Amino acid sequence: MSYTLIVAEVRRGVFEERNLDSLGLGTLLGGEAVLLVPDGAYEAADKLVDAVVKIKAPEEVYLNPMNMGKILEAVFAARGKPDHILFTQSSSGMEAAAYAGLFGMPVITDVSGYDSQAGVFLKSYYSDKVFGQFKAAGAPAILTVRSGSFREFAAEKAAAAAAEAMEGAPSVEARTFVEYVEEEKADIDITKAEFLLSVGRGIGNQDEVAGYEELAGALKAVLSGSRPVIDKLWLPKARQVGTSGKTVKPKVYLAMGISGAFQHIAGMKDSDCIIAVNKDPGAPIFQYAHYGIIGDIHKVRDKLKELAKG
Amino acid sequence: MLEQAATRVLTCIQCGKCTGSCPESGRTPFNVRMLVRKKQFQSAVDEALPWYCTSCGACTIRCPRDVKPSEVVIELRAKLVEDGDIPVALQKALENTFVQKNPWGRSRNKRADWAQKLDFEVPHVSETESKRLLFVCCIQAYDPRCMVIPVNVARLFKAGGLEFGILGEQEACCGNEIRRIGEAGLFEELEEENKAAFEEYGVKEIVALSPHCMNALKKEYGDTGIKVVHYTELLAPLVEEGAIKLPGSFGKKVIYHDPCFLGKQNGVFDEPRSILSAVPGLTLLEFSRAREVSLCCEGGGGRMFFEVEATYQRNAEVRVLDAVDKGAEIIATACPFCVMTLEDPATEKGLAVKELSEILTEVL
Amino acid sequence: MNILVFTKRVAATQEEELRITGEGQAVDLSKVPFKVNDWDNYSVEEAVRIVDKSGGSVTAISIGDAESDEVLRRAIAMGAKDGFLVETGDILNDPFTRGELIRSFIDKEKVPFDIILTGVQSEDDQFGAVGGVLAGLMGLPYASMVIGIDAVEKDHVIIRRELEGGLQEKVKVATPCVLSIQSGINEPRYVSIMGIRKASKVERKVFKADGYEKGSPKIELVKWVYPEKKGGATMLDGELADVCGQLLGILKEKGVYQ
Numbered sequence: 034m035s036y037t038l039i040v041a042e043v044r045r046g047v048f049e050e051r052n053l054d055s056l057g058l059g060t061l062l063g064g065e066a067v068l069l070v071p072d073g074a075y076e077a078a079d080k081l082v083d084a085v086v087k088i089k090a091p092e093e094v095y096l097n098p099m100n101m102g103k104i105l106e107a108v109f110a111a112r113g114k115p116d117h118i119l120f121t122q123s124s125s126g127m128e129a130a131a132y133a134g135l136f137g138m139p140v141i142t143d144v145s146g147y148d149s150q151a152g153v154f155l156k157s158y159y160s161d162k163v164f165g166q167f168k169a170a171g172a173p174a175i176l177t178v179r180s181g182s183f184r185e186f187a188a189e190k191a192a193a194a195a196a197e198a199m200e201g202a203p204s205v206e207a208r209t210f211v212e213y214v215e216e217e218k219a220d221i222d223i224t225k226a227e228f229l230l231s232v233g234r235g236i237g238n239q240d241e242v243a244g245y246e247e248l249a250g251a252l253k254a255v256l257s258g259s260r261p262v263i264d265k266l267w268l269p270k271a272r273q274v275g276t277s278g279k280t281v282k283p284k285v286y287l288a289m290g291i292s293g294a295f296q297h298i299a300g301m302k303d304s305d306c307i308i309a310v311n312k313d314p315g316a317p318i319f320q321y322a323h324y325g326i327i328g329d330i331h332k333v334r335d336k337l338k339e340l341a342k343g
Numbered sequence: 344m345l346e347q348a349a350t351r352v353l354t355c356i357q358c359g360k361c362t363g364s365c366p367e368s369g370r371t372p373f374n375v376r377m378l379v380r381k382k383q384f385q386s387a388v389d390e391a392l393p394w395y396c397t398s399c400g401a402c403t404i405r406c407p408r409d410v411k412p413s414e415v416v417i418e419l420r421a422k423l424v425e426d427g428d429i430p431v432a433l434q435k436a437l438e439n440t441f442v443q444k445n446p447w448g449r450s451r452n453k454r455a456d457w458a459q460k461l462d463f464e465v466p467h468v469s470e471t472e473s474k475r476l477l478f479v480c481c482i483q484a485y486d487p488r489c490m491v492i493p494v495n496v497a498r499l500f501k502a503g504g505l506e507f508g509i510l511g512e513q514e515a516c517c518g519n520e521i522r523r524i525g526e527a528g529l530f531e532e533l534e535e536e537n538k539a540a541f542e543e544y545g546v547k548e549i550v551a552l553s554p555h556c557m558n559a560l561k562k563e564y565g566d567t568g569i570k571v572v573h574y575t576e577l578l579a580p581l582v583e584e585g586a587i588k589l590p591g592s593f594g595k596k597v598i599y600h601d602p603c604f605l606g607k608q609n610g611v612f613d614e615p616r617s618i619l620s621a622v623p624g625l626t627l628l629e630f631s632r633a634r635e636v637s638l639c640c641e642g643g644g645g646r647m648f649f650e651v652e653a654t655y656q657r658n659a660e661v662r663v664l665d666a667v668d669k670g671a672e673i674i675a676t677a678c679p680f681c682v683m684t685l686e687d688p689a690t691e692k693g694l695a696v697k698e699l700s701e702i703l704t705e706v707l
Numbered sequence: 708m709n710i711l712v713f714t715k716r717v718a719a720t721q722e723e724e725l726r727i728t729g730e731g732q733a734v735d736l737s738k739v740p741f742k743v744n745d746w747d748n749y750s751v752e753e754a755v756r757i758v759d760k761s762g763g764s765v766t767a768i769s770i771g772d773a774e775s776d777e778v779l780r781r782a783i784a785m786g787a788k789d790g791f792l793v794e795t796g797d798i799l800n801d802p803f804t805r806g807e808l809i810r811s812f813i814d815k816e817k818v819p820f821d822i823i824l825t826g827v828q829s830e831d832d833q834f835g836a837v838g839g840v841l842a843g844l845m846g847l848p849y850a851s852m853v854i855g856i857d858a859v860e861k862d863h864v865i866i867r868r869e870l871e872g873g874l875q876e877k878v879k880v881a882t883p884c885v886l887s888i889q890s891g892i893n894e895p896r897y898v899s900i901m902g903i904r905k906a907s908k909v910e911r912k913v914f915k916a917d918g919y920e921k922g923s924p925k926i927e928l929v930k931w932v933y934p935e936k937k938g939g940a941t942m943l944d945g946e947l948a949d950v951c952g953q954l955l956g957i958l959k960e961k962g963v964y965q
């Protein structure tokens with residue numbers, strides 16, 4: 034058996050937590066797990082792999098798929114070709130298919146399950162309504178791994194990972210990193226937020242809004258609201274979620290004090306994960322939520338703030 | 344069509360009766376008299392303005408020169424629609440209607456799911472003798488709050504021995520709001536589809552649950568030879584004659600709100616009132632602005648699907664405050680859009696909003 | 708400036724309950740309506756805006772059955788000059804196969820291009836891979852998650868990529884190149900029914916897919932399965948601190964909170 038090459042996602046000095054899912058799948062695949070990382074000072078999960086190959090290339094070079102193609106070539110030359118090459122399903126992993134084209138390898142993206150018996154990978158179709166079981170017709174196969182799918186399988190190894198350094202290749206002209214651009218704080222576009230904290234009429238009065246703003250800040254969420262909140266001018270129109278406001282599809286939609294009127298639901302029902310907090314167990318929003326908390330929203334808000342800051 | 348419109352606006356004498364009756368006047372930047380003026384001179388119009396219109400029809404009804412200012416607004420909107428430059432929320436509503444035949448984008452396959460709440464089967468209209476079609480309406484087919492209306496009316500018709508059938512998944516949006524949004528091409532497609540179904544199944548009579556649907560089917564689908572009524576027009580005689588027994592009691596003060604598309608635009612004022620008067624124990628109150636001059640709730644003109652720019656006290660809130668002044672406990676109405684727009688402000692002021700069928704069902 | 712935009716007709720499954728037929732052989736799409744892939748709509752809009760500013764023309768290309776003509780007409784109504792249908796009745800699940808087919812088509816028909824645009828992914832298979840595969844096969848520079856095209860120069864473009872958490876990176880990409888466009892890059896114009904009818908007057912050229920190379924599939928779809936049953940909302944129970952702790956755990960798992 035060959036090895037599994039796990040290409041770590043490291044950005045702005047952070048070894049992204051979703052790498053754990055790649056590591057988990059690596060463990061399930063069995064065999065040697067080799068973690069590829071860029072140059073830089075950061076905490077890598079080296080207890081969860083057999084070997085760590087540190088490329089002497091800074092992040093911006095490493096994360097550039099035009100350069101990564103060359104880096105991968107160098108790894109294959111040094112270690113032979115792996116059975117699988119794993120990337121995170123992320124903005125970075127969304128470019129991994131380029132290596133499939135470059136090297137003529139099979140590619141399966143957004144892998145969220147693996148059946149070792151059948152040797153198939155589970156891939157979502159139609160927004161998770163059905164899943165396709167896929168087999169790669171050859172090795173190496175490139176996989177991008179869905180966040181949250183495999184991290185519980187990442188297992189600590191008996192021995193520490195063997196550390197290896199590798200020369201980076203010169204970066205190519207065809208594509209170059211210019212700079213990072215931070216999100217503009219003015220003129221919020223809630224449709225672009227990954228995480229929305231949405232408040233409804235249940236918050237009671239305008240004075241409570243500040244507390245929810247603080248919570249949004251602590252959780253790094255963007256504050257939005259349902260129509261009654263905007264009609265009362267507690268939040269600006271740009272923050273309105275619903276048929277006559279904006280339609281949003283964030284990764285997480287945390288609805289507090291929102292009952293779930295039809296027109297509101299229409300604006301957020303395709304969110305990846307809907308969490309509803311409401312004191313009314315019969316609130317329609319619970320029919321659309323993935324997770325629910327029945328309780329006093331102000332108390333939940335304050336406790337979350339406390340835990341988030343701590 | 345365009346030539347007629349062009350000459351029609353030239354007859355406008357700028358008397359201002361239109362703006363005088365407009366529910367958006369004075370509270371928003373919308374000035375329909377001015378828009379007609381601009382059309383006369385082919386001048387540019389601020390593209391946010393035409394979207395304020397609620398299609399209440401008051402301007403067209405009161406115009407002494409048959410200018411039809413509400414049609415002028417639709418023409419202005421049509422130009423914006425063809426340019427592709429319309430609010431995103433409206434685009435969504437139109438695109439949803441194109442794909443799923445309802446502006447909410449709900450699955451067409453689930454359009455008849457409401458009927459599962461009944462303890463009897465509702466036949467397809469082709470299986471009925473009377474070929475009486477109950478035209479359900481998009482919001483009533485899908486919105487949990489409004490779904491009770493077709494369920495109630497089905498029960499009431501059964502109690503009154505009135506045979507009816509539905510089209511189920513074959514029903515497409517009537518297109519009333521679509522036409523008012525200015526998407527003439529999409530309206531035509533919906534009209535064609537519905538008319539083909541009416542013809543295929545030999546529909547003889549259409550009973551609409553929403554005054555908006557009734558309006559489109561009766562006045563804008565051309566000469567189909569099919570009789571179109573609002574359900575209250577069929578229920579009223581049944582209730583008056585006692586064919587539907589109302590043994591219960593409803594001891595509340597109920598004020599009736601005339602929906603624009605039922606009242607001022609289609610002249611149905613008495614039937615809903617006679618139904619309410621027949622409910623035992625009910626005290627029927629009237630708004631000062633009632634019947635032809637009923638205050639538009641701002642649910643029409645496509646306004647259910649997008650937000651206008653201006654912030655102002657909504658007519659729905661004004662209406663609720665009027666109801667409070669008159670001592671009402673309940674606002675009754677016969678249009679699902681009125682129900683939706685009035686309910687939020689009503690709940691805040693401690694009033695309830697009930698569609699007529701909900702009141703009848705409680706005393707059935 | 709010649710821009711090729713790929714546009715796909717996809718099943719609108721958001722509101723539908725899907726049924727798997729047989730022993731997992733296929734998904735029953737017979738009662739599902741179809742529409743243009745949302746990402747491709749943004750792509751076409753972006754392409755049209757670029758040529759409006761920089762001159763040139765947009766060619767829309769669709770790989771699919773005859774019904775895919777619908778999305779070509781739509782692209783033309785939005786401002787594309789041409790529409791090409793590479794007609795196939797096969798469902799090509801493997802993005803590699805699609806990429807090969809496209810590469811072969813472009814080569815054989817000598818379709819000129821400076822920039823090739825795809826959507827980040829399609830609403831049906833959500834592979835998000837065709838753009839990358841194509842770029843790799845053609846040896847072209849590639850960028851996905853493109854949320855802004857800030858400058859289009861003679862030999863390069865300056866684009867912004869959407870990263871996580873509201874962060875973006877500005878990147879310079881040499882042309883010719885392949886870019887995968889992220890939704891939200893612009894506000895696509897509304898295309899009216901009358902507009903689509905008008906677009907029908909422009910000829911859409913049809914090419915048969917079996918006239919081009921697509922190689923053999925590199926992945927195999929073994930069968931379809933349903934996801935694990937999740938009945939309604941999972942209610943979080945317990946003391947306030949416990950419940951809130953659980954909530955934070957969910958946020959961490961979803962990757963929105965560290």
